[in-house]
Amino acid sequence: MPDDKVDSDFIDYVEPEESHSVSTLRKSISQYCAVLIASLLAITYGFSVGFTIIITHQLQNDTRITHVTDSQITWIGSMNYFSTPLGAMAGGALAQRLGRRNTLLLLTIPYFISWMLISYSSTVNEILIAFIVIGTAGGIVDPTLQVYATEISESRLRGEISCFITTTIMFGVFLQTIVGMFVDWRNLAMFCGLAPAFGLLLIGFVPESPYWLASKGRLGDARQALCRLRGWTTPQMVRHEYDQILQSTVDLNSSYKPPFFSKEHFKRMSRPAVRLPFILVSFAFFVSCFNGTTSILTYALDTFELLESPINIHTATIIFTGLQMLGSILLFFIVPKTGKRWPTFVSLIVAGSSFLIVSVYVFMRNQRFFKVSCNPWLKWIPLLALEISVFATTLGIETTPWILVGEVFPGDVRACATGLVTSIGFIFAAVASKIFHSMLSVLTVSGTFMFFATVNYVGLVVLYYFMPETEGRTLAEIEEHFAGKHKLDDPTTGPEGTELMPINSSHTNGTRKYADA
Structure with a gap:
């Protein structure tokens, strides 16, 4: 506890009469109101992901922008992800200097300008420049919003609020596919500018992080x-x-903060309490990005067309993104009851099996084991498998690293570590999107989906043994687990919980440095 000198100004605010306790509902509403308004930028990020689905398909037949090559299409589909690490690496320092809320407020301006640039663009280069700005802003938004949500929320709500942020991103993607069915990409870009415009008006009213x-x-x-x-x-x-x-x-301010590129800073970042969760979250991001969903989402319209969807490809894409949003909403209610481990495992099993079915179907179709023309109902097999896969993925592995990233790092390096690991995640997403067409050419369609299935199954095995259950745990307990001071039992399975690293039972709990956030 801080000494009396530090906290002496608190005495003036203590009411003489006995105060009544605040209801749990009222506490929850106040935290969700803050996150909801701040999440206008999460919706904007979802807009950028959903927008690529529409523009990569429509540009191929757009006569107003000539000489659009396949390579340019793939750059447009992946540039948002490629530029995001630029923002993610700088986001931690910016959020620490300006504040979490002020950083989010500032980013509404480049977001709005970029969407207007796309709407009035006349060349592919102008679109790419706008996506570089959008991606860079998104790289700052994601870790900043996750840290903000972690620092303003109670431990009982932390998992739910992280899921809520993911849901708002999925809502942005879903809304894009619906609106994109009725308007062209220029008007759609104009529509995308609404979210940052509202953010500019409202984010200034939410509380800054008390931390x-x-x-x-x-x-x-x-x-x-x-x-x-x-x-x-x-x-x-x-x-x-x-x-x-x-x-x-x-504790944090009294400790020495070495320069970013110094040996002291490298030593802090390489200690087990940082290194182990960094490896864990990086691997979770790899599985999340290369398990198939990221690539298919970017080129959803083309993918459904390639697999000869029995329904309209726009309708199939709306269902695809709708199920993605539904999965994130269900996860919102599931995580508090089951924790994060089991939804992740189930999602990997279902997604891996779904992609395996698509792989076998395409292989057998190409080898003429059956004729689709004689059995048109067979076209429903890959369609249903893909729809099931995105629903399952969102229930677990797609959301897991984004929840973990705000929880697993110690407070003295949280902003820096979060920015670095999310940069890695965005690089994975960029590569997965950029090479998707090449994978289809080199590995064939069947081989590509077999690769996706393999990534899911390998991820299942690794995460089962190395990902601890963090739901309902304080930030101090999570840090002590990775530091080897305290065994983090899985509250959903009892005392035989899973741990990331072997921890000697003779270790005693270390002193807690960080608050129950």
Whole structure:
């Protein structure tokens, strides 16, 4: 607990009469209101993903922009992901300097300008430039929003709120496929500018992260923000949590912060409490990006056309993104009850089996084991398999790394580590999108889907043995687990829970440095 000198200004805010406790519902509403408004930029990021589905298909037949090559199409489909790491690597420093909320507010401006540039573009280069800006802004938004959500939420809501952010991204993708069915890509880009415009108007009204405010010595503002985030209550009702935040920031601020490229900083980043979760989340991102869903989503219209969908390819794509959003919504309710491990495992099994079915179907069709013309109902097999795969993937592996990234890193390197690991995730997504057409040419359609199935099954085995259950655990407990000080039992399976690394039972719990966020 911080000493009396640090917290002396709190006394003026303590009410003499006994305060009534704030209901759990009221606390939840206050936190969700803040995240909902901040998530306008998550919706914008979803717009950028969904927009590539429409523009990569429509540009092939657009006479207003001439000489569009297949290579340019793949660059448009992947440039958003390729440029995102630029923002992700800088996002941590920017969010630490300006604040989480102010960083999100600032990013609404380049987002809006870029969408207008696409809407009025006359060349492919103008579209690519706009996507570079959009991707860079997205790279800053994702880790900043995840850290913001982690720092303003109670531990009981942290998993739900992380799922909520993912759901808003999926909603953005889904909305794009619906609107894109009725308008061309230019008008669709104009529509995309609405989310950052509303964000510019509203984000300034949400509370800043109490952790960030306290780290800057703005203790009064930190206390006020915490009161708003805990149900618009009084300082007396948040006294305990406020003290924890002060202690956390005192520990962090009193410690020496070495330069980014120094040996000391490298030593901090390479300690087990950082290195092990970094490897874990990086691998989860690899599986998430190369398990098939990312590539298929980018070129959904082309993929359904390639597999001879028995229904309209736009309708199939809307169902595809709709099931993706539905999966993220269900995960919102499932994670608090089951944790993160088992939804992830089930999603990998179902997605792997679905892609295996598509692979075998295409192989047998090409080898003329059957004639689709004589059995048109067979066309439903790959369609249903793909729709099931995206639903299953969203229920687990696609969302898992984004939930973990805000939880598993220690507070003294959280912003930096989050930015670096999300950069790796976006690079994986960019490569998966860029090489998809090449994979179809080199590995054939059947071989490509067999590769996707293999990635899912390998991911299942590795994550089963190395991914711990973090749901319902404090940030301090998670850090102690990776540091080897404390065994993080899986609360859904009892005392025989899974751990990332062998931990000697003689180790005792270390002193908690970080608050229950």
